[in-house]
Amino acid sequence: MTSEETLEQFNLRKTKIRIAVLDSLSQSAVAQSYSTMQNALHEFDRTTLYRTLLTLTEYGLIHKAYEENGESFYARCFGCTEQVHNHEHLHLKCSSCGGVECIEISDQLKSSLAQLPFQEINISAKGDCSACVSA
Amino acid sequence: MTSEETLEQFNLRKTKIRIAVLDSLSQSAVAQSYSTMQNALHEFDRTTLYRTLLTLTEYGLIHKAYEENGESFYARCFGCTEQVHNHEHLHLKCSSCGGVECIEISDQLKSSLAQLPFQEINISAKGDCSACVSA
DNA sequence: ACTCTAAATGCAACATTGTTGCAAAACAAA
DNA sequence: TTTGTTTTGCAACAATGTTGCATTTAGAGT
Numbered sequence: 078m079t080s081e082e083t084l085e086q087f088n089l090r091k092t093k094i095r096i097a098v099l100d101s102l103s104q105s106a107v108a109q110s111y112s113t114m115q116n117a118l119h120e121f122d123r124t125t126l127y128r129t130l131l132t133l134t135e136y137g138l139i140h141k142a143y144e145e146n147g148e149s150f151y152a153r154c155f156g157c158t159e160q161v162h163n164h165e166h167l168h169l170k171c172s173s174c175g176g177v178e179c180i181e182i183s184d185q186l187k188s189s190l191a192q193l194p195f196q197e198i199n200i201s202a203k204g205d206c207s208a209c210v211s212a
Numbered sequence: 213m214t215s216e217e218t219l220e221q222f223n224l225r226k227t228k229i230r231i232a233v234l235d236s237l238s239q240s241a242v243a244q245s246y247s248t249m250q251n252a253l254h255e256f257d258r259t260t261l262y263r264t265l266l267t268l269t270e271y272g273l274i275h276k277a278y279e280e281n282g283e284s285f286y287a288r289c290f291g292c293t294e295q296v297h298n299h300e301h302l303h304l305k306c307s308s309c310g311g312v313e314c315i316e317i318s319d320q321l322k323s324s325l326a327q328l329p330f331q332e333i334n335i336s337a338k339g340d341c342s343a344c345v346s347a
Numbered sequence: 348a349c350t351c352t353a354a355a356t357g358c359a360a361c362a363t364t365g366t367t368g369c370a371a372a373a374c375a376a377a
Numbered sequence: 378t379t380t381g382t383t384t385t386g387c388a389a390c391a392a393t394g395t396t397g398c399a400t401t402t403a404g405a406g407t
Contacts, residue, residue, distance in 0.1 A: 090373085090374055090375075090383065090384070091374080091375095092373075092374075092383090092384065092385080093373095094384090094385085095384095111363095112363080112364090121385085122385070122386045122387070123364085124365095124366085124367090124385080124386070124387075124388095125384080125385050125386065127365070127366080128366095128384080129384095129385095132384095144279050144280065144281075145279065146393095146394065147282050147363070147364060147365090147392095147393065147394060148363090148364090149364090167328075167330075167333075169330060172331075183324065183327070185324050186321075186324040186325070186328075189318065189320050189321040189324050190321070192318075193302075193321075193337065194339065195302075195304060195337035195338060195339035196307075196337065196338050196339055197337060197338040198302075198335065198336070198337045199335070199336050199337070200334070200335050201333070201334050201336075202328065202330035202331065202332060202334070203331050203332040204329065204330035204331055225354065225355070225403055225404075226403080226404095227354095227355065227356080227402080227403075229355090229356085230355095246392095246393075247392080247393090256356085256357085257356070257357045257358070258393085259356080259357070259358075259359095259394095259395085259396090260355080260356050260357065262394075262395080263355080263356085263395095264355090264356095267355095281364090281365065281366095282363095282364065282365060282392070282393060282394090283393090284393090
């Protein structure tokens, strides 16, 4: 599904920056930092980017995968809605390249987490991402 | 063990702010935000607080329990050293009071996490903290 | 107690991000 | 195309992250 179709599906206006952000995150294997996106989308005002990320997060199209020292990383959501967030993966901050990767978790870990009486459980870890390991 | 004794054990100078930060976090049941500490320790410069938190984190006396929207929460470490971090608990951000609580995790979850090939695994969740639930 | 040296602090300064208000521009429906 | 609503761009400010440097302090030795 294209970014335009996705926005349409969620009844969101198809603006340039929303399409650009969705396109960018959809094509990226790793989560992108706010500053990276700001550089890539320098044609837009940073406030607009800020609010775009808020809106897309609110509607469950993207999620904040990782945050450290004031730097936020965003990734495309798959299978999330405004009501149900399905983030059954962990976020790996690469000690080598600094990137953030979303990684699927085992069924065992999923069931352990499912027993917890909390919402929006998020696991982050540090290590080497797949790109850096294979390099 | 007193904060002074702890600092001595780690070969850290016993300065006023370090003792104050350790005392404060040791007595607190929940993690404290940077801004909270800054208000409580307004006699010290915020840069000094910033560097104190860095140093105490580096030596494993405290840890950053949670970070969201640029607000960091710190908690006392127990059983951590500079080399080995033993953060086998999750950090619960209370949807009600906004506080951050450290919660022990089950052995099952611990063993699931132990199988992962990553370091510094951190679990955060949102829900109601024990104080707000019982209130 | 005094001195010395390394470490820590306070202050200034700047970058980045978070956040809000408001007028102008863009979008979507009629 | 017109119109009403939403979004954007810009200004502005707060908070935090971060560094450099001169001053002060802590701890060791005398």
